Amino acid sequence: MSKExxxxxxxxxxxxxxxxxxxxxxxxxxxxxxxxxxxxSDGVSFFLSSVLVKGPLDQPVQHQxxxxxxFQEKTRGGALxxxxxxxxxxxxxRQRIAECDFVLFRNIIAxxxxxxxxxxxxxxxxxxxxxxxxGAERGLPRHGVxx
Numbered sequence: 001m002s003k004e005x006x007x008x009x010x011x012x013x014x015x016x017x018x019x020x021x022x023x024x025x026x027x028x029x030x031x032x033x034x035x036x037x038x039x040x041s042d043g044v045s046f047f048l049s050s051v052l053v054k055g056p057l058d059q060p061v062q063h064q065x066x067x068x069x070x071f072q073e074k075t076r077g078g079a080l081x082x083x084x085x086x087x088x089x090x091x092x093x094r095q096r097i098a099e100c101d102f103v104l105f106r107n108i109i110a111x112x113x114x115x116x117x118x119x120x121x122x123x124x125x126x127x128x129x130x131x132x133x134x135g136a137e138r139g140l141p142r143h144g145v146x147x
Contacts (some may be wrong), residue, residue: 002043005097009105010037029113037109039097046100048093048108050116052080052123055087060127060134065089068123076115089123091116 003019010017010025019025023039038047053061069080078093093112100108 002097003039006037006039006046006105009102012102013106013109027109027113030117033113033116035109035113035116043097045094045096048078048095048112049090050112051083051088052091052116052120053089055082055089057082057087057089058127060130061089061123064123064126064130067126068119074122075119076111078112078115078119080119091119 003023007018010019017025017027019037019039023041025037027035027037029035033050035048035050038049039045040047052065057065065080068074072079075091078091081090081092082088083090091112093108095104095108
C-alpha cells in the first residue's frame with residue numbers, strides 16, 4: 001500500500017487524476033475551493049487539506065475555530081490548524097492507506113469537501129455573530145462598515 005495504490009484510486013475516481021512528483025494532487029470543487037491530497041514519501045498515510053479562511057485570522061475567527069475543533073465532531077474527525085507560512089486556517093484529515101479501500105477513499109474525499117463547506121459556513125456565521133455581540137457591548141452599530 002503506497003503512492004501506487006492512491007494513484008490507482010485517483011484514476012478510478014476520475015481519469016487523468018494522479019499524484020505529482022511530490023506526492024500531491026489538487027481537486028477543485030465548489031465555487032473557489034481547492035482540496036489538496038498529499039501522500040508523503042513514506043507512503044503510510046494520505047492527508048487531505050483545504051483552506052477555510054485566508055490569514056491573518058482575527059480573534060473571533062480564531063476563537064470559533066478552536067470551538068469547532070473541540071472533540072472534532074463538527075469537523076468529522078478532521079482538525080483545524082493554522083498554516084505557519086500563510087496564516088491561513090486549514091481543515092486537515094489523515095487516513096492510513098492500509099486501512100482504506102477505494103470505496104472508503106471516494107467517500108472520504110466527498111465527505112471532506114462537504115465538511116469544508118459546512119465548517120466554513122458555521123465558522124463565519126459564528127464569528128460574525130460574535131463580532132456583532134462584541135460591537136454591541138462596546139456601543140458599536142450591529143451592522144454596517146467596520147474598519
